[in-house]
Amino acid sequence: MGSGQWHVEKRSTLRNESFLKEYGPVSETGSLSIVVLGASGDLAKKKTFPALFNLFHQGFLNPEEVHIFGYARSRISDQELRDKIRGYLVDEKNASEKSEALSKFLQLIKYVSGPYDSEDGFKRLDKAISEHEISKKTSEGSSRRLFYLALPPSVYPPVCKMIKAWCTNKSDLGGWTRIVVEKPFGKDLESAEQLSSQIGSLFDEPQIYRIDHYLGKELVQNMLVLRFANRFFLPLWNRDNIANVQIVFREDFGTEGRGGYFDEYGIIRDIIQNHLLQVLCLVAMEKPVSLKPEHIRDEKVKVLQSVIPIKDEEVVLGQYEGYRDDPTVPNDSNTPTFATTILRIDNERWEGVPFILKAGKAMSSKKADIRIQFKDVPGDIFKCQKQGRNEFVIRLQPSEAMYMKLTVKQPGLEMQTVQSELDLSYKQRYQDVSIPEAYERLILDTIKGDQQHFVRRDELKAAWEIFTPLLHRIGRGEVKSIPYKQGSRGPAEADQLLEKAGYLQTHGYIWIPPTL
Template sequence: MMNTTSENLTKEKADYIYQRLRKQITSIDSEACPQSFVFFVFGASGDLAKKKIYPTLWWLYRDGFLPEHICFVGYARSQLTIEKIFQNADKYMKVHDHERDLYKKFLELNHYVCGSYDKSEDFDKLNHEANKISQHTSAHRFFYLALPPSVYGSVSELISTHCRPGAPGWVRLIVEKPFGKDLQSSNILSGHLSKFYAEEEIYRIDHYLGKEMVQNIMVLRFSNRIFSRVWNRDSVAAVKIIFKEDIGTQGRGGYFDEFGIIRDVIQNHLMQILSIVAMEKPRSTTGEDIRDEKVKVLRCIAPIKSENVVIGQYLGDKESKDSERQLGYLDDAGVPKDSTTPTYAQTILYINNERWDGVPFILRAGKALNEKKAEIRIQFRDVPGGMFDENGSKAPLARDELVVRIQPDEAIYLKVNTKRPGEMSYSIEETELDLTYNERYRGVKLPDAYERLILDVFMGSRINFVRSDELQEAWRIVDPILTEIDQKKLPVVPYKFGAAGLPQAFDAAVKHGYVFTGTYVRKDERSASVINSQKEKEKEKAKEKVQS
């Protein structure tokens, strides 16, 4: 769990930091009682609980980052036992042989209650069970809603009405996205929650805010003078924020078709990244100061216009040997055959303030593309003067570009122009100043995003959670174009599973100021096609082995 900042950090320093953080976490366990904290997992039988929440709670428990006096209560409609839930989650828990005794103790702290999501008597029963398990009616309570948005209203109301602890116990409600489907439904949900919870009791999770490189943006910006001086419209030509997946909807088409890529990725993940990249320097690193600045940026962005949007939908690649890649979006069960829901979208935004006036922010997201990648590209303006003449052509130099790769293989690198080695003349080529994490910080474990965020909830830190006014502004920006797509059935551009993207989107980015120049490709990016090819060959061999 420990994330140090240098491979040269001594073991003594690492142990000191680890123990100090553990002490800070466990200091919240101040109640002199058998269990002073209860963590409820609503939707305990679902995929999110199985793949993320229960494994994360185990890892935090294993590493000593949870209070000593704690118990866990799963809740769902399914007739299950806690043993069955952990059997289903077993392959995601990553328990090593030497951890078996500790894991057994963790399992003993877990319980399960079956009940509905809309009946008062079931929540009374849950409250009674929690009091009995914790042996303390005023134990602090965490409620994680890993549930469909359709039941958020009834569940949140019934928790507040029937499951609040007695004084001095407090409540923290953790809500998963999507936070509504549009501005109206989001405002209704926010209004509903505000009737039963104070804003400081609500933790809206966007797991991208827990990622290492997203959290590093502020440090990179505000602790390095070299960047703070050029982080504005005088030096920056364009900002591109990209989210790419190399998988399709894969059986989730029925769910995805209700939302589409703009709601699923751009409105939350990419808009949050934009606000951190573009915000002014906060007064401090406290949660409210940072979130205040994020809201100020979002308020300076006009709603998206249809002329600044390109949307697409993937088709199956019938020539692929991978059966999953042969299927298009409309082939997914649950997707209407006439659906125009976009699986790819590019939107171009402008921030109307002094720092960013005229700089395009290009947000691009897509499924069923050629690779899995999320990154930020800050492209700087051309060098004026034309001093270096490449063979008399007066061809422009490749633009400098700062790249923050969020996933996979976290990295920060700066693309620059240098003299080509060995040449007698001033012959120029592109290269990079590179900070690739798995090379620079070998052996350092980067925590999963959910580890960071659930730990933040225990700490009471709201820096990496979405506030209601942030949410409202993000929906205000995307709501008009969503309405237009839904009501006017705007045409979607078809693209083949495994495509790099849409040419129309690339052309639009160029039109708005992003320049595709140069031929330099990073070594790891250059080898990506080889790796993908190898993966396909391995899949084919595995299938042949099974068939034989």
Template sequence: MGATAQKDAPPTVEAVAPALSEDTSERTNSDQPIKEKSVAGGCLSVVVLGASGDLAKKKTFPAIFNLYKQGFLPDEMHIFGYARSKMTDEELREKLRGYLKPDRIDPAKDPEDVIKQFLNKITYIHGAYDADESFIQLNEEVSRHEQKRSDDVSPTRRLFYLALPPSVYPLVSKRISKHCMNQRGWTRVIVEKPFGKDLESSEALSSELGALFSEDQLYRIDHYLGKELVQNLLVMRFANRFFVPIWNRDNIASVQIVFKEDFGTQGRGGYFDEYGIIRDIIQNHLIQILCLLAMEKPISLSPEHIRDEKVKVLECIKPFNDKEVVIGQYEGYKDDQTVPNDSSTPTFASLVLHINNERWDGVPFILKAGKALDSRKAEIRVQFKDAPGDIFKCKKQGRNEFVMRLQPKEAMYMKLTVKEPGLDMRATQSELDMSYHQRYQDIVIPEAYERLILDT
């Protein structure tokens, strides 16, 4: 968690684009799908390690495509997919084609042409993750592209995305450091959670990666921090005056952070069984959200200042009480052939955390996460205390709540007690609702991975 926080507050797309751009005006003689926004020119090589896996085809490549088609990546970009699976360039392209969505493409462009342009920028290299000769070949391919798309003096850029299990990070990172570092510009490496299974393994992994790359070359990401509503948390808390005096133990009764999936492991039980729902969801995604909800106002929006305030929250969390923890495993979990028959790995967990500081003393933070449940939902629910002096006899209606639904169908709403229409003075509960798909009909919300990749 501490490591994740170092670069875990990516700015919005609008904030990043001007900083990266030298010229946002329309360019000519370019195959770029959209011209309004354009990253500063220069050769960019994106290397996706684990290119044949689920994460790469469902998240990484579509995120890169979405940035490309909106003009956030340069024409000189080329993508190198690297994995152990034997396949040709064309086989990888066909495998990815169905995951590239044509929305957000300039209406003047043919979507199929844009997808084809993007796929033609992908080269596949087959190799083992512990084979020096394969990474030497990878470096040769990247260097050949750099020589072709830039002159001898212009700087080049190399971005390595490790769409791999964390157990492979050290193997791959050693070979990137040894054979594939850029000699004419920056090299950056993206690694995704989980960062180990416990404190010992996390520190060991950080030490190994820290010995190979400088801190400004290494990007540890938690994709949940790129979600629109998570990004909105700081704005909601610190830019709205009416939240400032009530966001504390005097007014808030409890806070719930809930993550529910209506499907099981779907053949990925071998990976999931190694970590379980607590390591996979709670100790990273939900704890990060808790920190944003509970922290004090940072000095600025710089990642370092936000990280510092998060750390203060973590240091104030009391050790949890076993009586306030519930774990379980859904029926049928062990039917997955990749899960051991004697597995006791939890697929559901609920726990209560208490923050021992002046703002939150006595307020329970309830974290819940589970697979194969009754619905798919991720939300934050802040419940307020009862209004004193219940002259309307409305306690049975329920308390006021502020809810942020992260997925699906992003929304924010407040549950309020109001008068029921009619001649009687009867109270009822209603909602002030801002659903994103209704309020922002002409705006497509970026995927979390797009924000985090762009931030690198």
């Protein structure tokens, strides 16, 4: 073990020991109060409450222990909040079979109204939580309080200040308090560090859960198993065999009424700097010492710290035609709605292998996948390289799947080769298994105290160090966005960049998800 790794692990151990000394051992039973701040907003209605309901319906939230609190500025009643979210919890297909569970779940929800910087509002919230804990006959050390901030990052500091002052566990009950914060975590390195410092001055790192829902996706969670539990991948996963890696995110719609918000961030901040970079870490990291969260996150940080500065000639930005027609978007906006950028990792395993991160809105299709392209076969006696290289593709969404593109003989009397695949499509293979939504898994991890799939502060800092210089150059207009048509593949310059990086397009082959 290198001295740097020892110091990282030592700091992590000391931090956790300090946390345990102050707060005592974590409890996984007893009164559980889940507080959704920003309860009347879209994120809470569309993601947070549905995830909580699914956990409840599947038996992961015990109605004898849990109570759910909504907090927001809107002056509404408990029943009005329940009515607002009801339609997001079940669809018409399964409404009847879930009606009883839905009724019980909605009765667990209580609403408290108040500003996000108001002592009175958070005192009322604490009183409501305390009444719940008393009603559940909470024993000492078994009070659990989870605060989910479904809010803009600008209000994180005042909200966390109010939670710390008025809503953390009292000494007579003990237990734990945890904070879940949503992305974006700042707009660049300076703002992210400022936000981290403000929250970090109030709560210890083991209490802070920076949620990136991509880390909760089933196929992303499978990456460690694929890489480190399968013998045939181990010798291939390096610069000797892999030509390039693509991590792609596409949406077939534009900003759709969110133009003003999106224009403040752009596609790099919105998708690439967090979602795709997290996926890159799992693809590129070394084998951790164990599956303990800190060991895994230590390896992810090492990958990020090995990324060399991004060159402007290895970036293509795009903006779809019609984006500026949104009245909330400035007429001279240079904000990219599309970006392809090449990251290079300066270490023994990956030197010389381009990692291509690509994301865009208003594209020809909707998908997210990881594409590992292998090098050509030396001495190609079949003269079939023009058909395409071997690729291992992990389809994250939709139609979750893993498939290996490979060259085979076409059936018949002649020796002709074609591209085909070895395919594991989840809907076909796991017909009786319900794949959980990312937010379900991550909220459950938060309740369990498992931070493996959450972003650590030094990891966040390293990620912003990679992209902040480029973002500042874009902000100064030094790197321009190229117009592209809606429903296209993006700017032609992006495909040219991929070709320059060594990616070879497969011709005459399309993967078709199997039907049941």
